[in-house]
Amino acid sequence: MMYWLKIAFKNLINRPLSTLLTVLLLALGIGISSFLLIIDKQLNENFTKNLAGVDLILGAKGSPLQTVLCNLYHIDAPTGNIEIIKAKAFLNPNHPLVASSVPLLLGDSYNTFRIVGTTYNFLDFYKASVNEGNIWKKPFDAVVGYQVAVKQNLVVGSKFKSSHGLLPCEDKHDNDFTVTGILKKSGSVIDQLVLTSTQSVWYSHHHENESENTPEAPNHRETESGMEMIDSTGLELLKHEERSITSILLRFKNRNFQTLNLARNINDNTDIQASNPAIELNRLYDTMGIGEKILRYLVFLLLMVGGVSIFIALVQALKDRKYELAIMRVMGSSSLQLALLTLLESLLICFCGFLLGLVIAHCGVWLFGSYASEKYKYTFEAWHLIKEEGILSLLVAVIGIISGVFPAISAYRTDISKTLTQS
Amino acid sequence: MIKTRNLQFRYDSTKQWSFPDIHLEKGQSLLISGYSGSGKTTFMHLLAGILQPKFGSVSINSTEIYKLNQRDLDKFRGQNIGIIFQTPHFVRSLNVTENLQLAQKLSGNIIDGLRIKNILARLQLTAVSQAMTYTLSVGEQQRLSIARALINQPTILLADEPTSSLDDHRCSEVIALLKQLCLLEESTLVVISHDSRLKPHFPNQIEIKS
Secondary structure (H helix, E strand, O other): OHHHHHHHHHHHHHOHHHHHHHHHHHHHHHHHHHHHHHHHHHHHHHHHHHHOOOOEEEEEOOOHHHHHHHHOOOOOOOOOOEEHHHHHHHHOOOOOOEEEEEEEEEEEEEOOEEEEEEOOHHHHHOOOOEEEEOOOOOOOEEEEOHHHHHHOOOOOOOEEEEEEOOOOOOOEEEEEEEEEEEEOOOOOHHHHEEEEEHHHHHHHHHHHHHOOOOOOHHHHHHHHHOOOOOOOOHHHHHHHOOOEEOEEEEEEOOOOHHHHHHHHHHHHHOOEEEEOHHHHHHHHHHHHHHHHHHHHHHHHHHHHHHHHHHHHHHHHHHHHOHHHHHHHHHOOOOHHHHHHHHHHHHHHHHHHHHHHHHHHHHHHHHHHHHHHHHHOOOOOOOOOOOHHHHHHHHHHHHHHHHHHHHHHHHHHOOOHHHHHHOO | OEEEEEEEEEEEOOEEEEOOOOEEOOOOEEEEEOOOOOOHHHHHHHHHOOOOOOEEEEEEOOEEHHHOOHHHHHHHHHHHEEEEOOOOOOOOOOEHHHHHHHHHHHOOOOOOHHHHHHHHHHOOOHHHOOOEHHHOOHHHHHHHHHHHHHOOOOOEEEEEOOOOOOOHHHHHHHHHHHHHHHHHHOOEEEEEOOOHHHHHHOOOEEEOOO
């Protein structure tokens, strides 16, 4: 067997250009399918992870999809703020339908990484934990996600200034944040966030409002200079019912008609908008699904072309080598041996194409991942093999056999005497 | 030894050949001559076990070769029959030594490096043992095809027009070499040729007429 593998290999590299073309075509098909499979799988995993079991998002009126993208995936801009007093029932842990809730206050950033003012519940929602240091305890304490720490070289004790809005060039606030903790790597969007108390965000804005002499200002200066308290739970947040937050993420105890009615009620009768992330995301998938379908057909086409190119390459090679095959028969080779040798060449091309395809796919995921993590706050794991690739390898073997079997039959049927007299 | 009886062949109904019976013992040699188109090559293919006759039999070492099934015939051919073709052809992707290894492997023998070295030395091919076959000169290619035909010590060595492209001097040289090697390897030599220069070299001759 090893001997025949060697012969097949030598036959292939004896016509390097044709072999290279065939391998490349096949690798392209396999590479793109594998790439799509990996991205699709990790996208789904990521989406589910980032969904964090949230059943409903309460935010200002606007596009529900935007609310979801902004508050769960941290891609889009917020739709606006809501006053705590209007949503106060949902921050109360005794709400009959709500299992848990977490408020979010968005709008500031540190070098494109979003700053999220929230409560300790946020960590439970994402099953996150502090890896180094401690959780925030005072205003302007911050706990940063794994990627934020890595990309901005932050350690416990580092200081940084936040800026208003989501771009680094916008106005910087005066206050210094202090990093008190760094989160464990999770693979979800939380890796790319800076977490702090709602107070930190309120106070950074409050400093700017000071000159405008808003009525609230004196009151809060006192709080700030005095006890330096922060709200670590939703219940504590209720003390500041005149303040605003961006949204509240809700998990229900049970999903039933009551919770459906609740969402409808909020939307129909209040200034708040309730968005169901599962519904919004399904709508988004449906829209993007067409593109994915087209890509799948394209991949199928590429694989077919790869198969046909193996077929053509082998038929051409056998034509060039028919005298060789006849001579091998004369030297004692059986028809079956020649057929198997031809099939082996086809499978060898497929194997090389498959390996190269995997390399292309995983390098592609790596490149795409480094782009996506900046642009969409997504992290992709590039160097893990997935089980779908095992299935792909079987598919490739089938392609190899199908495109090799007809040339193999023609090799099997070599008529020695006729071939030799035709020289 | 080789023996044929009442061999007949036809490609289609218009043309039919009948070939004379031959009988050669170990170490003997035979020249089969005839004009182009007389059926010499057909006769050779019948002797070589690569073309099924319509009638008659070929027996080599007391084995009636056309009574073997296809797989056994392939094996038998690899082990017992060496053929030198008019134009040498080799497996292009393999070098000189690898081509001889392939001949050993395909015949069902084990790959014997020493045997290959010896035969290459005898045919003055040692210097090109690692060269690709298509880089060899015409003379080297012909000597390599002799080496390949003899590598498995065949009972019978068939040579199809081995001298047609050679000058008088080279012609005598090649025939002497073939005869000497067959004596050494104890093979029966059958040369098929229309080259009249060969006639003085062979005590046994038959002529094919169509």
